[in-house]
Amino acid sequence: MFNNMRAIDIRGNVGPAESLYMAEIPKPIPKEGQALIKIKAFGINRADIMQRDGEYPVPPWAGRIMGLEFSGIIEELGENSESSFSVGDEVFALAYGGAYAEYITVSTHMLIHKPPHLSWEEAAGIPETWLTATKVMYKIGEFTRGKSILWHAGASGVSISGIQLALSAGASAVYATARSDEKCDFCVNTLGATAAFNTTDPNWVDQVMKATNGKGVDIIADLIGPDVFAENLKIAAKDARVVLVGLMSGFTFKKEFDMGLLAFKRVRYEGSTLRSRDEDFQRKLRDTFVSEALPQFQSGQFKVHIEKVLPWEQIIDAHKLMETNKIMGKIICTID
Missing domain, CATH: 3.40.50.720 (NAD(P)-binding Rossmann-like Domain)
Incomplete structure (x- = not known):
């Protein structure tokens, strides 16, 4: 049990919102240059709906668990990680997949320091x-x-x-x-x-x-x-x-x-798609965002518009809400 974690999976690999369920899978271990993040919140995206329906070409390295963006706390760092990050740092990031889970491993090249005034929900709604x-x-x-x-x-x-x-x-x-x-x-x-x-x-x-x-x-x-x-x-x-x-x-x-x-x-x-781009492209894009947009989040000029926040146990409701096409802003799920 110690080496496992909860994650949202899809019964039968593809299906409607009702096919989503809470599964128990192995907790990831950070490789060289990666961080292990304890996830606090993650965003719902249309790509998730397409992946669930079997209509999205998922990169082979992304894994089966959905989720492209998250916020959380660094719990462990692999060797040769970016020196600007430490265990305990509050961060948010883009991911190739896997954010519908209690933990995720990503390259530290993808991470962004969370401004203190942003909530976990707001930060999770930024990356994608x-x-x-x-x-x-x-x-x-x-x-x-x-x-x-x-x-x-x-x-x-x-x-x-x-x-x-x-x-x-x-x-x-x-x-x-x-x-x-x-x-x-x-x-x-x-x-x-x-x-x-x-x-x-x-x-x-x-x-x-x-x-x-x-x-x-x-x-x-x-x-x-x-x-x-x-x-x-x-x-x-x-x-x-x-x-x-x-x-x-x-x-x-x-x-x-x-x-x-x-x-x-x-x-x-x-x-253009973002998920299929390599890590070097993602890093350069992160750096552009940090220079061009992050200061405005720190000043309060830029805002994350959130339509609804739900506990991740209500993931089916979150997907159904996305499918209505009536939302104006992000749908965020939180993990206690």
Whole structure:
């Protein structure tokens, strides 16, 4: 019993939310350069739902236990760990998997010191969304001060993070889309977006072009996929960057699009996932986040918007809530 721990597993490897259950598995042992973390809280992400449903290509090194982000306390360090971390430090981090558990081992290159004023729940809601937003803007979108940016699914965790990041970094305009007026109002009135557009309105593309005086948008963060591909080409500015980081509308096209716009506007359309990137990429992304965003968390400028906090024993309810697509912020599970 001493060498075991509790973790959330899936009966039959894939299945509905009801297939999740509390299992007992071996407690991990930190390897060279790794830390063993006692987890206090972890975030729920759409990738978890896709993995549970068997629709996510899980990296072979990730293991079967879900969970991509967490906060907790360093309990043990392997040899040759980063010298800035010590046993007892409060940290949060991105993980390749395994955060739905009492303990996790990760490279110390992934760890970030938790600011004292942040709660465990807030810290656990940062890594996946904020590092993805950082990647979209700086690593792929090639953001520089004065560019405009649009975040699809504006009330999602990634876009909530991205809107704040872009405003702080000096974007000329920060736009968002959503599928309800309530979410659009949240993006503008709570997050501070320049404007938000309801994509259930058939004229939303015209509204974007009017808002940009016909220029279009310099960077588009696409969490939707096929359903907005044609529209992205229409609202993209010349030399725009479109970054595909989500496939909420599925994997296949259901309508025609004008391929000529891709060429004539010189649009670069690039897909990216974070989980499949190697540790060196993750470390560099962590360092960018620490320099570009962490100071604003320490000052209180950036906020983690949390929809609901649940004890991890209610993991089924957490997954079902994520599946409603009605949330505006993170779902966090806590471990006593």
